[in-house]
Amino acid sequence: MYVVLLCLRYLKTRFLATICIISVMLGVATLIVVNSVMNGFSTKLKDHLHKLMSDIVIETPNYQGFPLDTDLMIQLIQNSSAGDKIQAIAPSIEVFAMINFSLGDDQQVTRAVNLIGIDPVSRTAAGGFAEFLVDKNRQTNPTFELSPSAMHRFLSQSPRLPAKDPSMTTGSSLNLPPPQLDPSLPFVPTLPPPPNPIGNQLPKENQSQIPNDPILSPTLGNKEQKNNTGQNENQTEKIVDQIPEIDPVPERDFKPTGLILGWALGTYRDRNPKTNETEDRYILRPGDRVNIVSVGAGKSHPEPIYSSFVICDYIRTDMAEYDSHMVFVPLDYLQDLRGMKNRVTHILIHLKDYADAREVVNELKSVFRDPYTYHISTWEEKQGALIAAIDVERGILNILLFLIIGVAGFSILAIFTMIVVEKTRDIGILKALGASHSGILCIFLGYGLLLGSVGCILGTVLGLEITTHINQIEHWITQLTGKEVFDRSIYYFSEIPTAISSVMVVIVNIGAILTSVIFSIIPAVRAAMLHPVRALRYE
Amino acid sequence: MIVAENLHKVYRRNADQIVVLKGISMEVNQGEFVSIVGASGSGKSTFLHLLGTLDRPDQGAIYLDHRRIDHLASKERDRLRNQTFGFIFQFYHLLPELTMLENVVIPAMIGSSIWKWWGKRKEVHKRAEEILKRVGLGHRLRHKPRELSGGEMQRTAIARAFMTKPRILLADEPTGNLDIQAGQQIVQLLRDLNRSEGVTVIMVTHNLEIVSSADRLVRMVAGSICEEPRDSQEKYDNHSSFAIKTHLPLGV
Ligand SMILES: Nc1ncnc2c1ncn2[C@@H]1O[C@H](COP(=O)(O)OP(=O)(O)OP(=O)(O)O)[C@@H](O)[C@H]1O
Ligand SMILES: [Mg+2]
Numbered sequence: 071m072y073v074v075l076l077c078l079r080y081l082k083t084r085f086l087a088t089i090c091i092i093s094v095m096l097g098v099a100t101l102i103v104v105n106s107v108m109n110g111f112s113t114k115l116k117d118h119l120h121k122l123m124s125d126i127v128i129e130t131p132n133y134q135g136f137p138l139d140t141d142l143m144i145q146l147i148q149n150s151s152a153g154d155k156i157q158a159i160a161p162s163i164e165v166f167a168m169i170n171f172s173l174g175d176d177q178q179v180t181r182a183v184n185l186i187g188i189d190p191v192s193r194t195a196a197g198g199f200a201e202f203l204v205d206k207n208r209q210t211n212p213t214f215e216l217s218p219s220a221m222h223r224f225l226s227q228s229p230r231l232p233a234k235d236p237s238m239t240t241g242s243s244l245n246l247p248p249p250q251l252d253p254s255l256p257f258v259p260t261l262p263p264p265p266n267p268i269g270n271q272l273p274k275e276n277q278s279q280i281p282n283d284p285i286l287s288p289t290l291g292n293k294e295q296k297n298n299t300g301q302n303e304n305q306t307e308k309i310v311d312q313i314p315e316i317d318p319v320p321e322r323d324f325k326p327t328g329l330i331l332g333w334a335l336g337t338y339r340d341r342n343p344k345t346n347e348t349e350d351r352y353i354l355r356p357g358d359r360v361n362i363v364s365v366g367a368g369k370s371h372p373e374p375i376y377s378s379f380v381i382c383d384y385i386r387t388d389m390a391e392y393d394s395h396m397v398f399v400p401l402d403y404l405q406d407l408r409g410m411k412n413r414v415t416h417i418l419i420h421l422k423d424y425a426d427a428r429e430v431v432n433e434l435k436s437v438f439r440d441p442y443t444y445h446i447s448t449w450e451e452k453q454g455a456l457i458a459a460i461d462v463e464r465g466i467l468n469i470l471l472f473l474i475i476g477v478a479g480f481s482i483l484a485i486f487t488m489i490v491v492e493k494t495r496d497i498g499i500l501k502a503l504g505a506s507h508s509g510i511l512c513i514f515l516g517y518g519l520l521l522g523s524v525g526c527i528l529g530t531v532l533g534l535e536i537t538t539h540i541n542q543i544e545h546w547i548t549q550l551t552g553k554e555v556f557d558r559s560i561y562y563f564s565e566i567p568t569a570i571s572s573v574m575v576v577i578v579n580i581g582a583i584l585t586s587v588i589f590s591i592i593p594a595v596r597a598a599m600l601h602p603v604r605a606l607r608y609e
Numbered sequence: 610m611i612v613a614e615n616l617h618k619v620y621r622r623n624a625d626q627i628v629v630l631k632g633i634s635m636e637v638n639q640g641e642f643v644s645i646v647g648a649s650g651s652g653k654s655t656f657l658h659l660l661g662t663l664d665r666p667d668q669g670a671i672y673l674d675h676r677r678i679d680h681l682a683s684k685e686r687d688r689l690r691n692q693t694f695g696f697i698f699q700f701y702h703l704l705p706e707l708t709m710l711e712n713v714v715i716p717a718m719i720g721s722s723i724w725k726w727w728g729k730r731k732e733v734h735k736r737a738e739e740i741l742k743r744v745g746l747g748h749r750l751r752h753k754p755r756e757l758s759g760g761e762m763q764r765t766a767i768a769r770a771f772m773t774k775p776r777i778l779l780a781d782e783p784t785g786n787l788d789i790q791a792g793q794q795i796v797q798l799l800r801d802l803n804r805s806e807g808v809t810v811i812m813v814t815h816n817l818e819i820v821s822s823a824d825r826l827v828r829m830v831a832g833s834i835c836e837e838p839r840d841s842q843e844k845y846d847n848h849s850s851f852a853i854k855t856h857l858p859l860g861v
Contacts, residue, residue, distance in 0.1 A: 072718040079706040499702045502663055503716045503769070504691020506684060602663045606698070 072500075073509060077516045080493075086485045087521055094525025094582055095532060097478040101471050101578045102533025102570075107540065108467060109574065110567035112460045118387050119456070121198020123449035124160065124418035125427055128434065130443050134367040135163065135413030137443065143417060152433035155426045160196035161414040163187035163404050167364035169335065169397060171354060179353075181335060183397045185364050187404030187414075190214060196420040203330065204384040205356075214328030214400045216357065216382045223357030224326060224380050327403050328382035329360065334394035336384050356381050362397070367410040375407050475582050478525075479589040482518060486593035490514065497597055498605025511598040518590025522583040529582070530575060537568050610639040610674060610809065611660065611777060617668035618655050618832075629655045631832040632669070639776070642803045642810045644820045647829030653813040654781050656829070660811065661694045661779045662686040691720045695770030695808075697780040701762040703754040709765050710750040713737040716772045740768040744798060760791030767798055771808070778802070780812040784819060796822050 081087050128143075130136050136143060140161045147159060167185035172178050190212035194200040200212040207217070216224065336354040354360065358381050366375040379399060387393055405411050419434075421427060427448045438444035450457060490497075497510055536543060544566060618630040629652040637643050645653050658664040660671060662678055671679040678689060690696075703712045717733045718726060726733075741747055744764040746757075754762055763783055770778055780799065784792030796812075796819045803810045812823070820826055828835050 072715055074723075075711065075715075075718065076704075076706070082706075495702065496704050499704065500715075500719070501687075502661070502690060502696045502702075504687045504689075504719050506687045509719065603658050606663070606702070 098529025158195035220356035329379035501602035514594030522586025644823035
């Protein structure tokens with residue numbers, strides 16, 4: 071009983087105890103915060119990866135797609151024994167491609183991208199597509215149709231879009247910065263108003279308006295512009311300057327096909343000099359035209375294919391790797407373009423319960439027996455290397471962080487040794503009053519436990535508090551120091567993601583308490599072993 | 610009741626040997642008040658520690674009621690120190706973190722497990738308060754030791770030593786740090802406990818003036834005992850009677 075009393079009293083009156091508690095507290099708080107942030111990053115990453123890949127992926131290395139027709143494959147999947155475990159199936163084509171667009175001045179940009187042909191509705195059913203679209207309306211009703219404003223923008227600037235052969239237009243549009251492409255500017259008054267909010271009616275209208283339609287007949291459109299912009303001679307001059315450079319071959323077969331662009335392809339990160347905050351600036355907006363070059367599914371050898379699309383929306387997953395490489399186009403269009411009617415290269419399967427994944431994969435493997443033609447894997451297997459890397463990183467970080475607790479442990483050791491020295495006479499007194507070895511031992515072990523527990527409680531509270539407010543804290547530090555802690559132009563997440571796992575918190579706490587008890591063993595044993603007479607004589 | 614037989618104690622440091630006790634034999638009866646005097650370094654404290662089982666003799670034996678106690682296992686010795694012996698030191702040796710009341714209660718706490726303690730803690734606290742009242746500190750229960758004077762601290766230490774109703778009080782220069790008046794008070798208190806409760810008191814002192822209150826005087830010279838004859842005690846009495854008479858108004 072005196073053990074408890076003395077532990078409590080020593081806790082209250084010792085300054086050294088406060089130091090001990092603080093060191094444990096900081097260790098615990100750091101562990102919790104770092105783990106939560108790491109956990110947040112990896113959970114968010116895994117979550118997004120999982121959603122983007124659905125649960126199970128069947129893919130083929132054959133650039134011509136699966137040898138079987140898509141409908142047949144879907145039927146086979148649904149009729150297999152795993153069929154009733156499947157929630158949704160989304161066929162898609164994934165192929166490497168090059169995207170090309172002009173930046174308003176003389177810049178022509180090309181980027182390597184991953185061109186994905188999907189049916190937006192079935193792809194959404196397979197999970198993790200529509201929710202990443204930037205346009206809110208599209209999240210509930212995923213389509214490749216252009217919104218009225220995008221359509222307007224498209225129609226208003228089409229004449230100055232890059233032609234088929236970029237080299238022919240280089241230097242032409244250099245003096246036309248994007249603002250002049252604004253639909254409200256005076257040199258485009260004759261353009262038809264956004265014809266119809268429903269984009270798929272557009273081609274018909276375009277056909278009816280061929281003479282006036284600048285896209286379908288650029289030459290005419292330019293002439294018209296010449297006529298109509300008489301009021302603004304300067305601008306007209308500029309436009310006239312460039313007109314001869316525009317590809318004289320009108321893209322008569324071009325119909326605006328929607329394309330969903332990865333967010334990072336269409337924007338760039340920049341810091342606002344006034345607020346010193348990073349913001350995304352648009353390079354491409356919905357309604358802008360881009361060219362895609364890819365490879366067709368020719369029978370004997372791959373041949374280049376080419377097409378133009380109009381951006382209808384962005385996809386924003388907050389994962390730089392994906393946002394800077396993904397380009398979605400309509401599946402049927404891509405099938406036509408590549409000449410692989412009814413064929414796809416990927417089939418995404420969304421399960422009712424992900425726990426069945428292994429089983430379903432095995433069943434599907436028995437349906438599609440050729441393992442080279444049909445790669446069947448769960449998303450985790452497919453991203454195995456990345457996930458393993460994340461986990462390894464976390465493991466190593468945790469080992470390193472436990473060294474922090476180790477440091478706290480050694481400070482406990484040092485402080486306890488000091489306390490024992492300081493308490494030598496009291497130990498002698500207690501022994502003279504009949505306290506046993508184990509009693510003295512218990513006082514100091516209990517003291518370690520108590521310091522550890524108090525430190526843990528405070529550390530847990532502090533850690534959780536920091537974790538939940540980490541974005542505010544980051545903001546605050548940034549403002550205070552002027553230096554960005556979480557540089558948003560480097561990291562793609564706009565917020566620091568966190569995920570607090572209660573298991574982790576418990577493990578950290580147990581670890582910290584154990585450490586403080588273990589490190590108090592040596593001083594406690596030394597205290598218990600003190601000879602009472604020597605302790606009493608100690609001054 | 611308590612018998613020391615031919616006690617030897619040697620401190621060794623490397624090759625050096627410091628012989629502190631050279632065969633001490635002594636018998637103290639129940640209820641006796643024994644004073645030990647002697648030059649500094651003659652081994653008085655060492656002897657007291659041996660008696661109180663805080664240390665083990667190198668040779669010789671100590672018997673308590675004919676039971677040898679210097680060989681006991683440390684658990685038994687802990688029990689003896691807790692139940693049978695009460696220690697009083699020159700520098701009071703109170704625990705600075707605890708209040709006076711807690712300091713007095715501590716031996717009772719040490720002597721009982723948590724469960725037993727829970728049952729009797731009220732009763733124990735009452736006894737502690739009573740004892741503190743008896744030593745004249747009933748109003749300082751919640752004070753910390755550093756808020757008290759030396760005399761008050763020593764009285765608290767006596768209260769603590771007496772808490773578990775020990776049979777033997779071992780006092781090592783209890784008045785060494787106090788002025789004459791406070792010293793007299795302390796000795797009176799011990800004498801009073803000795804008379805009313807029948808507790809045996811073995812007290813080491815330098816102060817010849819307070820020796821007179823003892824039933825018996827033992828003189829230690831360089832680790833051996835020369836028991837003073839009765840008449841020489843009388844001499845001490847005469848020598849110090851003046852001081853005692855003038856400074857002892859507390860006829861307890
Ligand atoms: N741990 C030790 N190692 C070596 N010598 C010691 C040790 N403890 C005590 N001594 C020696 O033992 C002798 C007796 O010590 P002790 O404290 O018993 O004397 P004392 O009679 O109580 O003296 P005082 O009246 O000054 O308190 C002293 O000479 C001291 O130096
Ligand atoms: Mg001494």
